[in-house]
Amino acid sequence: MTLNMDRENKICPFAFGRLEISDQAYSPCCPDWTTEEFNLLAQTYPGWNGQAARELRRRLLNSDYSFCRREVCCVKLVSLSELKKNGGHLGPFHAISPQNIKAIEDRETFLPDEASVITISVDERCNLNCPSCRSESITHINKAKQEELNQVKARIWKTRKHLKALHFTNGEPLYSPWARTMIRSFTSSEFPSLKNIAIMTNGLLLNEKSLKPLYPGFEKVTEISVSVDAGDSETYTQVRGADYNEILKNISYAVKTLKPSHVRSVDVNFVLQKLNYRSLPLFIKTMRELGVDDLNIHELHPWEKMKINYYEHAVHIPTHPEHHFLKETLWNLPDDVLGSLPATLQSLVRTL
Numbered sequence: 001m002t003l004n005m006d007r008e009n010k011i012c013p014f015a016f017g018r019l020e021i022s023d024q025a026y027s028p029c030c031p032d033w034t035t036e037e038f039n040l041l042a043q044t045y046p047g048w049n050g051q052a053a054r055e056l057r058r059r060l061l062n063s064d065y066s067f068c069r070r071e072v073c074c075v076k077l078v079s080l081s082e083l084k085k086n087g088g089h090l091g092p093f094h095a096i097s098p099q100n101i102k103a104i105e106d107r108e109t110f111l112p113d114e115a116s117v118i119t120i121s122v123d124e125r126c127n128l129n130c131p132s133c134r135s136e137s138i139t140h141i142n143k144a145k146q147e148e149l150n151q152v153k154a155r156i157w158k159t160r161k162h163l164k165a166l167h168f169t170n171g172e173p174l175y176s177p178w179a180r181t182m183i184r185s186f187t188s189s190e191f192p193s194l195k196n197i198a199i200m201t202n203g204l205l206l207n208e209k210s211l212k213p214l215y216p217g218f219e220k221v222t223e224i225s226v227s228v229d230a231g232d233s234e235t236y237t238q239v240r241g242a243d244y245n246e247i248l249k250n251i252s253y254a255v256k257t258l259k260p261s262h263v264r265s266v267d268v269n270f271v272l273q274k275l276n277y278r279s280l281p282l283f284i285k286t287m288r289e290l291g292v293d294d295l296n297i298h299e300l301h302p303w304e305k306m307k308i309n310y311y312e313h314a315v316h317i318p319t320h321p322e323h324h325f326l327k328e329t330l331w332n333l334p335d336d337v338l339g340s341l342p343a344t345l346q347s348l349v350r351t352l
Contacts, residue, residue, distance in 0.1 A: 010077035012068070015057050016104055017088065017096035019048055019115035021122055021152055022170070028053045029068075030119070032301075033075070038067040054109040061107050080105060092196040092222060092264075093117055093165045114159040121170035122152055123178055128202050130240050131307040132229075132273060132300065138171070149178045156182070157190075165196040174205035174214075186217035198223035200269075204242060206250040208257070222264040224254055225296070229271050231279030231286060238275050248290065255291045265293040272345075273300045273313040277326050284337060297341055316348065327351070 015028040022031060025042040034042075038056060045051035056067050078090065083104070088096035095116040096104075103111050129137040141149075156163070166186070173179035186194055197217075203226040205211075211218055228247060230236035236244035254266045268287050270280060280297070287295060299316040311317065315326045330338070330349050338349060 009063070010079050011063075011104065012060055012065070012073075012075055013078050013083065013090060013094065013096055014075050015053065015060055016100050016111060017094065017115060018117040018119065020119045021155070023122060023124075025052075026050070026155075028056060028115070030073075033069050033073040035067055035069060048115060049110050057109040057111075061104070061109070088116070093167060093198060095164045097162060113162065116162065117165040117167070118156060118159070118163065119167040119169060120152065120156075120179075123149060123173075123176045124171040125176045126172040126202070127175045127204060128172070128240055128242060130229075132239065132271065132313070133303060134305045135307040146178075153178075153182065160191045160194070162193050163191060164193050165198070166194065167198045167200075169200045172202055172205070173199050174201050174210060180214060182217075183214050183221070184217045186220050188216075191220075194220055196223065197221045198225065200225045200227065202227050202240070202242075203247045203250045203254075206254055208253065219262050221258075222262065223267070224258070224263055224265070225267045225269060226251055226254070227269045227271075228283065228287070229269070229273075230276050231281065231283030235276050235279040239273070248286070251287075251290050251292065267294040267296055268292050269296045269298070271298050271300055272316060272326065273308075274315045274320070274322060275313065277315055277322075277329055280329055281333065284333065295337060295340070297337070297345065299342070299344060316345065 018028060020027045020030055025031075025039070025046040026048065027034070027039070027042040027046070028048065031039050031042075034056075038052065041055065042050075042052040047053060059065070059067055080101075083090075083096060083101050088098060088101050090096075097113040097116055099112045123141070124134075124138045125141065126134075126138060156166075168179055168183075171179075173183070183197070186197065197220045199221060201224065206224070206226065226247070228236070229239050230244065233244035236242065236247070251266065251268065254263065259266060270276070270283055272280070284295060300310070300314045302310040302314075311320075314320060315322050317323065327348050330341070330345060338346065
């Protein structure tokens, strides 16, 4: 039976082209965008064509998004005609192979091709110990974790002939010896279809000395996202415990040196919390002066391993004693910044 998808009948493409490799499971979607029910199923029955993945695809093919948290997911639904028209290419980090598009059309949940895009979130080693992220420093791994990383490497190399994009998140990829070795190995001869690598970094190693050993693979890095979370030195020390001037210097290096070479965009991130929200206006001013491409501003989310008390720092929650001051801070932001805020934060401004 062929799937009849028109403009009114669209589908989420992620589960048919993207694989998320995390500590929890091998899943065809971001765990933050799927329900706890699905995440538990993915842990029990992992894999690209495992029972969990196939059940998710079956539901999507029937316009059933009960496994999805659409209120936080930012993935755009597409029609079959859109997929065919673009050859499965929906953006630098969104792609589906022709054979997998054919599977969608035939309502198949078992996909003949491996994922075209892989997100890697398996190595938590980091050169920082931010209280909003973890309760203890993680700079070393045990033998079991190293074996897990070896298995992830084998999985990535299995897909190397048609892998189009990779995204490194979690931990610090420019600090992790495993991630650094992987990035260096992504040569055109070994990964002929790989055109885009994105890294999420704290930026402290975003400098020539650190990056030079990562070439030639680092030439495939086209997007860099730097977590800053502060608009001044004092705030940065509080929330990240590092040198603010160093991070500014490294962001400038990325904009002035890496962008003219091979990097397409340098973005910066700011996660709002009690300790930093008052520095947001200065953050915006400083980052625009540095010439970054985008400002990503989000509310604080609870993490299992975070050291701080979530409710004490989640200033976006209406019951927080400083909530009104956050709303005033957001209200006074430039219009274009306000328009790019997540809907959850925009709603706070509308209620001022």
